[in-house]
Amino acid sequence: MMRGKFVIAGVGHTAFGTLPGRSTVSLNVEACRRALEDAGIEKQAVDGVFVKTPTSAREILYGQTLSEALGLQPRIGIALDQGGAANMSGVAFACLAIEAGMCEVALVCYADNPRSGSRATYARPRGDDAAFGWFSTAAGYAMIHRRHVAEHGTPEAAFGAVAVAARRHGAANPHAQLRKPLTLDGYLATPPLVAPLRRDDCALISDGAAALVVMSARRARELGVKAAVPILGMGQAHTSWEVTQRPCLTSTRAKDAARDAFAMAGLAPADIQVAQIYDCFTITVLMTLEDYGFCPPGQAEGFVREGRIEHGGDLPINTAGGLLSETGMPGLQLVIEAVRQVRGTATLQVPGVRHALVSNQGGTMHTHATLILGG
């Protein structure tokens, strides 16, 4: 029985935005220091380091380089590569390692600096197909977005509603990188980037770092951790194949990740009061809502246009602004916001949060992980 056996004991992050002159290792160390302070524990307690590889600047032995900067020689130290899902997969692998007795207290962290460093990875040629002009991360999501519109008739206003909600929530977050609100008319007036994608459908590009401290609930009690948030459910599943190769473009194995997480937690979508849904592009939010069972296939458009995902709605999502407004950093900020919602310390606090859900995903929907937190 894994439900409630492990906790997120502390969370920390750097400023988000443009942070020139900071290496990813330095950013990771700052986030880890803040997470340890939040947990109220000394770094000597840490014996596991699970770090997602920086997207924009890959390095070999990154987990070890970071451990050196942290002054740690951990029992488990590993750099994970699953794109954006690696953050929450890191949480799951940390829990499994703790369960197996292979470590006791883990740091799960991520940092990157593409805004002041190199953005080349987001504009990359996609193999030999670059000869056709097939470039960029955004274009892969545009391919999925278009197919969703073709299969379900998803209106532009649905994608706009996701962007508008994120920007409304981000405007209330003093740490958000983009705090300028967006109206639906403003969204619709923006020219396409890679049609059907507009700029406001796309995540920010950000420097920054975030970190979590993960341990067993028992260890948290022994160490006197004040605001440990229990992990109720975890799941992951990976579509894995390139957009060109996967038989279905409009549903992914997110469905299986969520099913496993709900089963572990003994919960259903109706039991969730607030969700942090990975919003690298607006289409990802619509498909995740559908694959998770918050609405039937093709019906997320009505769900989001009715304002149900905004603060005050029945399933507020991305209450700190998400990747579209808070920071484009891939995913750990969503876990931190879920932790704040469960603790009752969020800026846009949802009343009576018992269960908060988080999705992370990476590549062009190649990977997916689900996390359910609760009191």
Add this chain to the structure above:
Amino acid sequence: MTLPTPEVTPLNEAYWAGLAAGELRFQHCPHCGHRWLPARRECPACLREGAGWEKAAGTGQVISWVVYHTAYHDAFRDRLPYNVAIVELDEGPRLITNILAPHDSIAAGMRVRLEVQSDFGVSLPRFAPAGTP
């Protein structure tokens, strides 16, 4: 400005040689019958080696498409806006391509046929609406 050119390797040279001769080829597995693109040494269905090459009929359908209004490479700057599409061949394999049609006429499920075009000395498999002469 030159296009980013495909890397011809011993594994995919039959593919590019086929296009240079005006035909689109895909791989097929002699053991399990699976058909695929792009070139691989092992069949992704049964994992065995020994794939052969087969000539595609050249007909298929559009799965999805996008239209670039920004260029990520200088070679495409004066081609904006241009489309990139996923086409599924009638034999099954899917590939990235360009559709030779006005952007607002492209639709999911649209029937298309192969038109090999030379672009900066490379023969590329593009597709036109199947109904056009």
